Amino acid sequence: MEVPVSEDPKAEAVEGLEEVPVQLGRQRPTLTRFAPENPKPIEITDPVEITVDGRTMTVQNGDLLIDAVERHGVYIPRFCYHPRMEPVGMCRMCLVEIEGPRGTALLPSCMQRVSDGMVVNAESPGALKAQDGVIEYLLINHPLDCPVCDKGGECPLQDQSMAYGPGESRFVEEKRHYEKPISLSETVYLDRERCILCDRCTRFADEVAGDPLITFMNRGNNTEIATFPDEPFASYFSGNTVQICPVGALTAKPYRFKARPWDLTEVESTCTSCSVGCRVTVQSSRDELLRLQGVDSDPVNWGWLCDRGRFGFEANKTDRILQPMARSGGELAPVRWSEAYSAAVAAIKSSLDHGGPDSIGVLGGARLTNEAAYAWTKLAKGVWGTDNVDAQLGDGLPAELALGLPAATIDDVCEPGGTVLYLGPDPREELPVLYLRLRHAVTTDRVTLINAAAVPGSLDGLARVSLGVPMGELGRAVAALLGVGSEPSGSVNPQLLSEAAKLIEGEGPLRVVLGRRSLSEGYGPVADAVAAIREARPDATFLTALRRSNVRGALELGMAPGLLPGRMTLDAGRDYFSGYWHTVPATAGLDAAGIVEAAADGRISTLILLGADPISDLVADVDAVAALERATVISLATHHSDSTLVSDVVLPVSAHGEVGGTTVNMEGRVTALGRRVTTPGSTRADWVIAAELSERLGTDLGLTSIEAIDSEIEHAVPTFAGADLGKLEDPGRQDGVVVPILDDVAWTEAGLPDRLSFEPGDPTQVPAISSYSLRLVLVRRLYDSGTMLDSMPSSRPLTVAPEARLNPADFSPLGVDEGANLTLRTPSGAITVPARSDEAVARGNLELSGAAQAGALALCDPDAPLTEVRIETVDGGLS
The missing domain is CATH 3.40.50.740 (Rossmann fold)
Incomplete structure (x- = not known):
């Protein structure tokens, strides 16, 4: 959102400067602002009036002061604050004077909630001096290597040093030096000299992604960001820390030293690595794609991207077919x-x-x-x-399940206080940014999540109840959960079903995330589950968790x-x-x-x-x-x-990036695809x-x-x-x-043919499990090998090797040793993979990851409720 230029030069200084007059001393230059993190306009339901530098503003009661005044064109500088994370008030750059009953106090505006009658002085001599001091303190040891820094030209520290800093330094001592760069992961590098300890990266990893793999180390002047010993920053979302880093401390390997921000041209587009449809900017230089950045789309991705989507542009430049x-x-x-x-x-x-x-x-x-x-x-x-x-x-999913059910959006599923029944694949592996939205909904917005996964996954720590529904038994388990049908509930723990049933009976609508929990489970159990939900809860709406873009x-x-x-x-x-x-x-x-x-x-x-x-x-x-x-x-x-x-x-x-048009995400949202470069060859x-x-x-x-x-x-x-x-x-x-744009009433009034709808069929007959076989659970990972991932140089090393995981208790009866190569056989064929023990895998199950490489998909039949496998050792002995 572009904010009108005010008479106050300080209100005009922000990230992304278009014009920066070079001035020395303490005089503050007039700057043109563009704030990519600027809060979007909101509907004011509880208005209060506050006074900022003598100007009266009507704002939403309880809003953070830093957000409330920015919506009125007053920009308060900041480093640690990010609108999608909890404020911590660490950098102190946003200090303002607030008048109170005991006098005026310097307080961080990112920690203060507005209230009626609040009087704020953001331009007082005390506030300006405090901001001067913060900038001077940060520049004591921060290297002045802007000409070679990847962040140069889009660096908030650089911009705010010009706009809010003293303009000169009293320090002549040698700055500190560290070894650089430090590889935190395959794609993220750390330059410790540049870090200003804003805590953005560590808070994102902990609060948003749930991957607390980076943290502060040491104390005082020696405090620095580090990973834990022998544990890389192996997060699916590590690239977001590079984007939100306000300085060049974190850089991305695919973009490092490739271009300067003023060389880049960009167009807004949609990521096509999965069906979430995250909004991005596609940036290029010299007709070459160089970077994807997340855009804060409120109904979809909130500015976040998974690393596979962020760095997927590398495939555009590698191993392309260039001629017929x-x-x-x-x-x-x-x-x-x-x-x-x-x-x-x-x-x-x-x-x-x-x-x-x-x-x-x-x-x-x-x-x-x-x-x-x-x-x-x-x-x-x-x-x-x-x-x-x-x-x-x-x-x-069949078209009648994907399109023929009452639809829910991502925002509907994440609505505060709602109840979600999750009947889909592991979102962290297949729909990563949906996982971030669900995580925030549960941890912050009091959403009740009931997970019906067959194997442990990313939602186990978030769900109020994890049912652990075995393969093939989804339909009968959901029917028992909702109290419909006469079939037994199968092998699901009755106590867990009872706890989940009480949660679903609560007030509010029921949202269902519907997909294939595993490719080794057929359409039948999914359709049975939908039929039970439609019978018991006609008000339920569905978000279809389809993986492909x-x-x-x-x-x-x-x-x-x-x-x-x-x-x-x-x-x-x-x-x-x-x-x-x-x-x-x-x-x-x-x-x-x-x-x-x-x-x-x-x-x-x-x-x-x-x-x-x-x-x-x-x-x-x-x-x-x-x-x-x-x-x-x-x-x-x-x-x-x-x-x-x-x-x-x-x-x-x-x-992607070479052709325009539109795309539709998992919730039915149509968004534009931007063309940025010429098609090669x-x-x-x-x-x-x-x-x-x-x-x-x-x-x-x-x-x-x-x-x-x-x-x-x-x-x-x-x-x-x-x-x-x-x-x-x-x-x-x-x-x-x-x-669809037209609702059912408008559709009928227009005299259009009937739309597709889901019609329940006969219940699926789940075969009894043979004592000579195991239930196959195909697990897809974000970094399963595939054509596109193999063409991404930075991400290719993250490819998951195929392996079969069994409960340790199944090893001895089957005569299997840890690490032994096993042949998994079905009537359709056989594959050979190494065996690993995992206590999280239920007895009687065999969890197979890296399925694309292993060729396991040919073992499955989507029309069969489940897939049973028999195990043979490589020497041909039956296990």
């Missing part, structure tokens, strides 16, 4: 775009001529923008007439079998879309597993992969390698994967390829630009009606809009 490739003589070789298009068109035309629309399959879409997802949906379903389209690879947007725009854009089923929306498209599929198509199986059988002859890698990522007991070898595969990708390497045509596409946007293929096949999609696609989406897709997609970058709209 086609298979010739059994090898992929670079070709011109015209040759690649000709090869792709020939394969598609042959399939349409000989096998009809059903002989074409399209996999993927979660990596696409909304505009690209609509273009490909229109091409596949509205031109070719195939419904064999699936944006998910068996690793999400824009999978929600792809589903909203029809990239699922039996679905059309706007949450319409194929039958309900056929007549409606006949007015917009050339054709509409005649029958419902196959899901991802069915498409791959049909390709292996020869029923699908052309398979198009939109950023998908079914060989590594498909959750199904089918042979994806055989399918891709038999079909003609056209792959649109940014990097090579196992699937592109066996493709017949590879088309290079634009990545001869890569092209996904929607451009769709339009070109359509034209070469003799049909005009009518989609000539992102603006044209947005216009058609708003007209043809009722859930996006009124979204005004082209203006989401305008001031005040960067937080986006939540779809």
